[in-house]
Amino acid sequence: MIIYRTIKKEEISKCIDLITDSYNGYSFYEIFVEDKKRRFKFLKEIQKVCVKTCYKQQTILVSLKDDKIVSIAILKSPNEPEPTIWNYLCAGGLNVFLAGGIKNTLGWLKMYNESSAACHSISEDSWYLTSLVVANEFKNQGLGSKMLQDGVIPYISQHGGGLLTLITNSESNCNFYKKNGFTEFHNEVLNVNNKKLNNWGYKINIQANN
DSSP states (O other): EEEEEEGGGGHHHHHEEEEEEEEOOOGGGGGSSSSOOOOOOHHHHHHHHHHHHHHHHHHHEEEETTTTTEEEEEOOTTSSOOOOHHHHTTTTTTHHHHHOOOHHHHHHHHHHHHHHHHHHHHOOOOOEEEEEOOOGTTTTHHHHHIIIIIIIIHHHHTTTTTEEEEEEHHHHHHHHHHHHTEEEEEEEEEEEETEEEEEEEEEEEEEEOO
């Protein structure tokens, strides 16, 4: 049996490690920092800031199988404000600069804003799926789809429903989201740090559970 609920404070470190390991090697995090060890450190510091900030201001859902976290989804609702620079600094933002360097960090932030711009401009009243990850040892078992269908979509439905958007950077993920009822609304190739990054936007309308 899989249980879905919001994250607990004492689970933050575990979630940071799980997300970091899951994203290691993903194209979105391979653009900056050539050295693999430094790049992994850069990735982890980014996830630390993301999880700590989102824990306070957004929604982090986890799924548990045999009391072990196996998947995580980070959601921003239409009513939640964007984090400020101060929020990021309080969550350890300076460590991201130390890990990646000023140029790489500023470059990554610019890429992040450019890649997510289509989602944020489609509707002011939309939900945004910041992250959806499955623990490496549990991948290819359908747990990503289960998190969407049994965790994310019911949560949004119970909180008023609405449009859910996201971005992804791999064709396999595109197929995954299409399989789960999403439709593509944006497709572009970003030129970042002399490298090309495929960037797709997907959306789905979720009915409110009245």
